Amino acid sequence: MKQLKYFLMLVFVSIGTLGSIYSNNTKPNLDPPDxxxxxxxxxxxxxxxxxxxxxxxxxxxxxxxxxxxxxxxxxxxxxxxxxxxxxxxxxxxxxxxxxxxxxxxxxxxxxxxxxxxxxxxxxxxxxxxxxxxxxxxxxxxxxxxxxxxxxxxxxxxxxxxKSSFEDKLETTLNSKPSSGTSPVLTTGKLEGKEILDQRLESLFAIPYSDFIIKSEDVFEKPEEFFIVNYAKTSDYSLGHIPGAVLYEDTSLLSNTDLLTLPKDKKVAVYTTTGQEAAYLVAYLNVLGYDAGNIAYGENAFMNNLLKKNGRDAFSSKEINMFPVIE
Missing domain, CATH: 3.40.250.10 (Rhodanese-like domain)
Structure with a gap:
């Protein structure tokens, strides 16, 4: 009788151990993919x-x-x-x-x-x-x-x-914030191309006008934006929007300063003409940031200063008389 008892106890212990191993090996990963x-x-x-x-x-x-x-x-x-x-x-x-x-x-x-x-x-x-x-x-x-x-x-x-805000520019260096966390994307896809396809489909459905920021709004209420001046150090030092932070060249890569951008505040990006910024705004929005382009870039508020310093300023010299089809 004692032998039977010990045998049954051994069986129950074995079943419990196997069940524990099986449970640990098949436990689903509840962490969503990044x-x-x-x-x-x-x-x-x-x-x-x-x-x-x-x-x-x-x-x-x-x-x-x-x-x-x-x-x-x-x-x-x-x-x-x-x-x-x-x-x-x-x-x-x-x-x-x-x-x-x-x-x-x-x-x-x-x-x-x-x-x-x-x-x-x-x-x-x-x-x-x-x-x-x-x-x-x-x-x-x-x-x-x-x-x-x-x-x-x-x-x-x-x-x-225009040159309406040239007297409002600052020349001091504003430091980048510390790296934080990234936006959370929830397309439900696992592969990079599949995630991208979903993001592109969403963004092509939104008019570009939704991503335009007026320069006067940024100067009047700079605290409402995280302002990115994508430029060379020498150009940034010439004058920038108060509070603007300098990002340049490879600053927006994942192994440099991409994660210093806030995920819970409007990111206002500007460059000299606004065209370069438009490329970056598209990229950041695909990644899930809330980014907008300061319309016409620095030309919208410091055009004369750009001209004086030989930078990319729009003027009548940029206008051609090429033929069109009417």
Missing amino acids: EFKTLVEFLEGRVDFVKGNFPIIPAEEVKKNLKNESYHIIDIRTDSWFEYGHIKDAVNVPAEELLSYFKATINPADYEKIILVCYSGQSASYYSALLRMAGYDNVYSMKWGMGSWREDFADTWLKNA
Whole structure:
């Protein structure tokens, strides 16, 4: 009888031990995957502009290649402006339809360069960034947009190139905050490309106008923004928006200062023309940050100072008289 008792006890202990081992080995991992990290690692290997190499080409290059079949021009302005006047052989595609146009209408690989054109070059740069992230690395934006093509279209820049806040600029260095946590992405996807596809689909559905920040709003209420001046140290020292923090070249990579950006505050990015900033804003929004572009960049508030220091200032010298189709 005692032997039977010991035998039964041994059986129960063995079953309990096996059950514990089985339970530990099959316990599900309840931690969600870090989609942000997966997406960053995927994108940093395929986009150059996050390292400061912005794919912006001058109007002169486009003009010289009007007969070059390897150049394809896409005008994303409204159909009324397109009808008023556009570059020869340009096609009019609404911004929200760009991704489907690339997938279903053309074979992007047939072209050496696909140039996006808009009014000032800023929205074209934003969508160029989204398309490059999608894998179309032959997409470019035209510098100054149609504002540099012909005088008829230059009003956008001429009216917005101002020096209203030059007396409000500061020259002191504002330190970057310590690295924090990243935005949380919840697409439910595991692979970088799948996560990116979901993010791009969402962003193409939002008009670029939702990402525009007026310079006067930033000067009046700087505390409402985390202000990023993406520039060279020498340009930053010339004068910047009060409170603006300097980011340059590779500052927005995951192994440098990307995580110093706040995930719970509007990130207002600006560069000299606003076009470079548009590329960065697209990138940051794909990653889940709440980022906006200070419209027309430094040209919107320190145009004269840019001219005096030989920097990228819009003026009548930037306006050509190239032909258009009406």
